[in-house]
Amino acid sequence: MMRCPLPIDWLEHLEGVRSEELAAHLLECRACQVLVEELGRERRPQLHLSRVPNVDSWPHWREAEAPLAGFGEIWWTADSIGSAHALVPRVPVLVISDVWQEAGRSWCEVVPLSADTENATSLDLILRRTDTDLEVPWRALLRYQTVVEMRELDSRIGRLTDAGQGVVHAVLAGNGPEERFGSPIEGPDDPRVRIPEDFADSVRLLGKRYARLLEQDKNARSSGRILSFEMRRSSITPGVPSRTLSLAAASEAEHENRPWIVEIPERGRIQGRLEHRYSDDELLFVIEDVAEDQLGLRTTAWIAAWSGQLDAPVTSQSFHPTDDRTVVIARDLGIFPREIDRLELRLYDEA
């Protein structure tokens, strides 16, 4: 079904820029008929502007070509992303990881940025003017954090300042200041639940390439994308196991006592812990608790782990959060739970 034309399309239609497509649409769309009646009531006058910013004061962002992105940089996405053949609007994104190599290609994690700070939700980080060298406020849409291939990024336009880096690092560590987030989503009818209209098409395509990479061994589904969610370490350490259990654990596996937790908006929450199985040199994530919200967690997931001992993050086998209890993250790498700096849940999303 054809989308309704914009109000300016109807205005120009009335002012003489006729189109058969618009005329046909007008015959069947009552909403557009009402708008056209409104527009036809009065001829458009020339509007007078009392205050216009000086010519030199308009911002001009410099687009820099760079081979690789780095943490804290702001990039335009390319106008051809995912598997789309049509050109989509470019989107500004904040890079929140360094680039890594996987399957012979370069990848990094990004969060889309929107200028519409007033509609920030409690899942959106608000960056103030002083947080970036572009000196405009942004809303970073953390719930659309994803992994993109380097060639899906077009050019660099700015970067976080030291202050901005501090805020983003704190947020990634799960310690973001509350006043830097918007108000909570009211419910499924809150219009802020939806992707902002101005870049919905582009954001839906981000993360599709990585989804295909992860799914390539299993008859790739083409419609989905990958969304990434930081896992944070709980500050609560469960009780020390009894001596008997401790001894058993020591012979079998090395435990990381503090659980890792990830909360996925509208889907639910997963809690678990890292273990290392000596006999097979396997780094494992053991799921202890899964709580589902309205959309549930019946989808495919992966866990990515970062360690100072590795050049690039390792990605686990795929698993289903509601069914599986043990996830192998790495094998034969000699990595222990205490050496893991960061974990991330990557979720297949049927966009």
Place this chain on the structure above:
Amino acid sequence: MGTLEDLREEYRRDGLGVRLRELLEKIVWSTVRQYPPSEYSPYNNWDKAACEDVLSDWILERLWSRADLQAMLSSAATLQQLRSALTTSLRQHLTNKRRRSIASNLYKRVRAMLRDNSLFRSVSSPLVGAEERWTLAGHGSSAPSTLSVDELTQIACGLSDNHLEVVRYGPFSQKLSPILRNPRLRDFLEHVLGRAEGSVTLGTIIDVMRFRFSLPTEENTELDDTIASTKQGPADEAAVAINARSVVSRLNLEEAEIVTAYFHSEGAVSEAAKLCECTPERVREVVHRAVAMICECSESEDDARAIMRSVESLLIQHGDQ
């Protein structure tokens, strides 16, 4: 109007040149017709002066100050994408301006509560406006607090939304609804001033509320309460018709068909879904959006019903009631 590249070149050369300006003028003149002037226009209508004000504010606050125009020119792959992005930006601007008037109302209530409630006392001249300092009546010292806005915001975050019974600005909030009702607003002010370790200015309290509740920045101008409202009465048929037309014109083809089916089926969602060959959830979603738009421009339940009847009339009988 020129191609997208023409507009980019003009921006690089002139900032806001003749072509871009004409494009923005057309977008403002056409898009504001979808919004009820009683709620969104400073003059209660969409005449030339009102549109000029909207255009100036939009340019200064978003297109220039936030580099929105630069961003959209760089981001769009086609001229139609640019026109669409600019229209979305204007819609957000109109909606946010309306939210700011609601926030402004809260700020006025804070000032009134501090002045009228014996729990609080001023420790400076009341003539200093936003610089007027406040503390709890029971506190002996009137020395200024040394805590920063961030630290005071942390204190403010000590009371949860649930505890404060916060009413967020949502689709069914009545117009000018309080974000905090008076008893909880008093609790909030008492909580912050009681832990501020000194007196705090009204301006700082408002900054803290802005961060704590994610409120938009207060407008510099305030309505003078002594000026009589030019708004017509809720029973006024002309106002109802204008509001109803603004609601219908913001629906799209599919939504208009679903709302029409909803009226035809006398509010039976499953029946409407069958008529439109869509799911009941989709019917609920669209009707919810339409009702939200009706509530937004209603003064009362009776007013909302009158607008609803007029919407029905526009969609089914193809005329105003």
